Amino acid sequence: MMENYSQFVLFFVLGAAVGIVSIAVALSWVLHYREGLGWDGGAAEFNWHPLLMVIGFIFLQGIAIVVYRLPWTWRCSKQMMKLIHAGLHILAFILAVISVVAVFDFHNAKNIPNMYSLHSWVGLAAVILYPSQIVLGIAVYLIPVTPVRVRAALMPLHIYSGLFIFISVIATALMGITEKLIFSLKSPAYKDSPPEAVLVNVLGLLIAAFGALVVWIATRSAWKRPREEIAQTLSNNTTSPEEIKVGTDMTTTS
Numbered sequence: 001m002m003e004n005y006s007q008f009v010l011f012f013v014l015g016a017a018v019g020i021v022s023i024a025v026a027l028s029w030v031l032h033y034r035e036g037l038g039w040d041g042g043a044a045e046f047n048w049h050p051l052l053m054v055i056g057f058i059f060l061q062g063i064a065i066v067v068y069r070l071p072w073t074w075r076c077s078k079q080m081m082k083l084i085h086a087g088l089h090i091l092a093f094i095l096a097v098i099s100v101v102a103v104f105d106f107h108n109a110k111n112i113p114n115m116y117s118l119h120s121w122v123g124l125a126a127v128i129l130y131p132s133q134i135v136l137g138i139a140v141y142l143i144p145v146t147p148v149r150v151r152a153a154l155m156p157l158h159i160y161s162g163l164f165i166f167i168s169v170i171a172t173a174l175m176g177i178t179e180k181l182i183f184s185l186k187s188p189a190y191k192d193s194p195p196e197a198v199l200v201n202v203l204g205l206l207i208a209a210f211g212a213l214v215v216w217i218a219t220r221s222a223w224k225r226p227r228e229e230i231a232q233t234l235s236n237n238t239t240s241p242e243e244i245k246v247g248t249d250m251t252t253t254s
């Protein structure tokens, strides 16, 4: 039923693989080159910060965004897919909160000032906007009281703000990586390109590639889950197949 199915599979499998490799690289960074993981107010506690951000705020959020596009789920009810979409976002948010607590705790234990960098400003803004998007999403799309017209009118905004938050998180991660390498590589320094610097620069590229693939999939109107009513209308033979993809790109009202 999906147009360009094999192209979709290629993009999705590539995206998932790049995401999983990013998590593996982040894990081997903190375990092999840094102090490992712990919850002691020291560097090992800080290390939860990048790791949980990559797993939660980047990978799980990205998967949550494309989950409606998986053609294998189109037989599942829309309500079930909404629960999965919302559940993955809530899980991503919980991991992001633990990750932020880790870095604040580390700063406080070491008397390092909080919230001075651009990274922390953009990052905290994303951590605040994200639950607002979750609460609005649940209120508008999960609880069956909002009129269909209001749901449809707010959808372009939901998609736009969702993608905006996701892209901001990717940008935040790249800033955080750069800062961390500048702070912690002393001899040899970052500018001397030691193996750790090369590995973590590659992590930054992988994160950017993951973001690019997710945004590409989420903005292809041809890969959108067909709307329930349209499936019904089609069976009544009143709508042409070309009209199936209405409301699929960000500029069209669903």
Ligand code: HEM
Pocket: 049, 050, 053, 054, 057, 058, 100, 103, 104, 107, 113, 114, 115, 116, 117, 118, 119, 120, 121, 122, 123, 124, 126, 127, 169, 170, 172, 173, 174, 175, 176, 177, 178, 179, 180
């Ligand atoms: C991807 C989403 C991310 C978000 C939303 C985020 C958010 C934040 C926030 C809010 C702080 C401020 C903590 C404080 O002031 O005590 C912070 C600090 C920090 N983060 Fe991240 N972070 C992210 C990813 C990363 C990554 C991947 C790294 C890589 C190591 C990183 C490295 C740092 C460093 C070094 C600090 C301490 C210095 C500073 O405050 O800028 N962050 N982060």
Ligand code: HEM
Pocket: 065, 066, 068, 069, 082, 083, 085, 086, 089, 130, 131, 133, 134, 135, 136, 137, 138, 141, 142, 158, 159, 160, 161, 162, 163, 165, 166, 218, 224, 225
């Ligand atoms: C921070 C959390 C959230 C983000 C970042 C987000 C982001 C997105 C994005 C980017 C899309 C477009 C996906 C596509 O076109 O296939 C989308 C669609 C959607 N989201 Fe969310 N969302 C969030 C939370 C929620 C919640 C809690 C609900 C409640 C159920 C929800 C309901 C929906 C619905 C119904 C769609 C339309 C799917 C379709 O047209 O097939 N979202 N979301």
